Amino acid sequence: MIKKLYEYPELVRVEKNEVRYYRDSKENLVPSVTTILxxxxxxxxxxxxxxxxxxxxxxxVVEEATTIGTAVHLAIENYLNGEDWEQFTDDRLGLMAHQIAKRFVDDCLRDIDEVWGLESGLVIDGLYAGTADCIGIFKGLPTIIDFKTAKKIKRKDWIEDYFLQGSAYANAHNVMYETNIESIAILMVDRDLLFKEFLVKNKEFQSYTNKWKQRIIGYYKTHEILGRE
Structure with a gap:
């Protein structure tokens, strides 16, 4: 499943004025995708x-969700790397994370045909950077794949920023490696172990890309000089 077609950069993270930045290839600080959003x-x-x-x-609530989400993401990463993924704490949150991760492993990852990168750094010099959960082939298409945990499955219209984040990563990958990724998959499991797949591509992907570009413009209207040294 792992197919390393690209060498992804190790991003250097910098916290400045309580804002997350990364260093681009020219050593400038650029905001993270989540910072812009x-x-x-x-x-x-x-x-x-x-x-x-x-x-x-x-x-x-935030800390609980973060603890569960971090444990599940690590488990999925280990599983896709062919490593032992069942390493959880014995407390309530650890047991919950184990159940959610098992749901992902047993039922939710089967449409991932190839994995090009996990927790992969992506950057457009002078604009933004971030780390994608998973990049590869999903249902036959080059795709940015994101794994989400939730208390309850969310409606699609509530999670627009997830798709904007995916489009940011896809466009960065296309610039860096001359690819043509136009597909985003959000795979979500909630605490009742319900699974929901959100897949956007083609014209819908382009719509989110246009919205993401507007968010970049909006950010730099008020943050243009921040993050530079």
Whole structure:
């Protein structure tokens, strides 16, 4: 399954003014994809939720989700690399992560035909950088593949930023390696072990690419000089 067609760079991460940057090939600092999306997105819904539940409860929810998500991602990466993936803590979150990862391994990864890279660094000099979960062939198409855990399966219209992130990575890969990736797969498993596949390609992919370009423009209108040394 692993087919190393490309040499992906090891990105150097830098935290500056509480913002995540990466160094591009010219040693400039460029914002991460998630930094751009966060700076240009609508946070009204999540801000209202934080006010409703309170900062302590909100932080606990975020930390729990992060712990589960990190463990599941590591397990999937190990599985796709042909390594032992069943390494979890014995506490509640570890057991939950194990169940979710097992659902991925047993039922949700079968359409991945080739893996070109896992946790692969991608960068467009002077613009942005980030790390893609998985790059390869999905259902016969070159695809950016992202693995998501969720408390409950989300509606497609709630997760636009996932597709914008995927289009950012696809376009960076196309620039770096002269590929033609126009497919994004979001594979999501929730805590009830329900699985949902979101696949965008062709005209829908182009639509997200155009929206991503607008987000870049919006970011640099107010952040143009940040991240440069």
């Amino acid at each position: 966060s700076a240009t997105g609508d946070h009204s819904g999540i801000d209202a939720w934080k006010r409703r539940v309170g900062p302590i409860a909100a932080q606990a």
